[in-house]
Amino acid sequence: MALLKSKIVVVPLGEVDFMMVNKLAADLGPVFNRSIDILKGMKMPVEAHNVVRNQYYCLVILSKLERLKANSRERVFAVCEEDLYLPEENNVLGYADVLSGTGIVSLYEIRQEFYGLPEDDSKIYPRLFKEAVHQIAHLFDISDCRNPRCVNYYSQMMLDIDNKTERFCDICKRQLTGMV
Numbered sequence: 151m152a153l154l155k156s157k158i159v160v161v162p163l164g165e166v167d168f169m170m171v172n173k174l175a176a177d178l179g180p181v182f183n184r185s186i187d188i189l190k191g192m193k194m195p196v197e198a199h200n201v202v203r204n205q206y207y208c209l210v211i212l213s214k215l216e217r218l219k220a221n222s223r224e225r226v227f228a229v230c231e232e233d234l235y236l237p238e239e240n241n242v243l244g245y246a247d248v249l250s251g252t253g254i255v256s257l258y259e260i261r262q263e264f265y266g267l268p269e270d271d272s273k274i275y276p277r278l279f280k281e282a283v284h285q286i287a288h289l290f291d292i293s294d295c296r297n298p299r300c301v302n303y304y305s306q307m308m309l310d311i312d313n314k315t316e317r318f319c320d321i322c323k324r325q326l327t328g329m330v
Contacts (some may be wrong), residue, residue, distance in 0.1 A: 156177060156223040157225070158224075158226075159189055159218065159225070159229065160174065160178070160189070161188075161191075161229070162188070162191040162192070162226050162230075162264055163193075163229065163232075164191075164193065164230050164231055167287070170179050170229075171258050172188060174229065174231075174275075174279060175187075175278060175279055176189045178282065178283070179244045181283055184208050186235075189318055192214075193204060194211070195211055198210035198211045201271070203235060204230075204233070205233045205235040206233065206234050207234075207236075208235065208242055209236070211246070211248075211254055212258040215250075217254075219251065222251070225251045225290070227246075228252075228253070228255075229254070229256075229257070229278070229282070230253040230256050230257070231257050232256060233259075234254065234256045234258070236329070242256070243255065243259050244256065244284065244285040245285065246285040246288035248289060253286060253289050255281045255282050257274065257278060259308070260274055260278055260308075261274060276316070277311050277312070280305075280311050282303055283302070286306070287301075287302045287322070292325045292326060295322050298313065299313075299319065299322070300315070300319035300321075301315060309314060324328075
């Protein structure tokens with residue numbers, strides 16, 4: 151019996167540009183050598199909203215995403231526009247939980263306007279793609295890379311994301327090819 155490869159399921163959350171999510175899903179398949187499904191959009195879970203912070207709690211969202219999994223081998227990844235947080239971090243660009251097989255990335259901080267800069271649509275998709283690849287790599291239990299040019303490098307600021315490539319370094323590529 152051949153081992154079945156895990157599938158990646160992409161979920162648009164809230165009012166996110168479906169064309170961008172569709173492009174992301176199409177581009178992720180070849181990177182991870184997996185089939186990609188896109189689910190119908192889902193509303194942001196109301197219970198994830200922290201009224202005091204006016205942000206959405208990542209772990210509540212991930213628990214909702216975990217319920218969408220058809221089986222334990224699926225990886226579910228969401229894209230949203232909302233401002234995310236974790237208790238130990240004020241803002242979260244993306245987060246992945248390898249145990250639940252779920253992850254999320256937010257366009258909130260990816261946009262130039264977050265930094266008080268003029269809108270620049272040309273930067274949004276490359277940043278989204280790089281952050282999505284980085285977070286999904288975590289879902290396959292690949293840890294952060296130390297090479298600042300590798301797409302799997304942990305970016306502490308937007309400049310780090312802009313400066314890294316859209317590809318895995320040789321070390322991360324070997325880890326990636328070894329996964330099922």
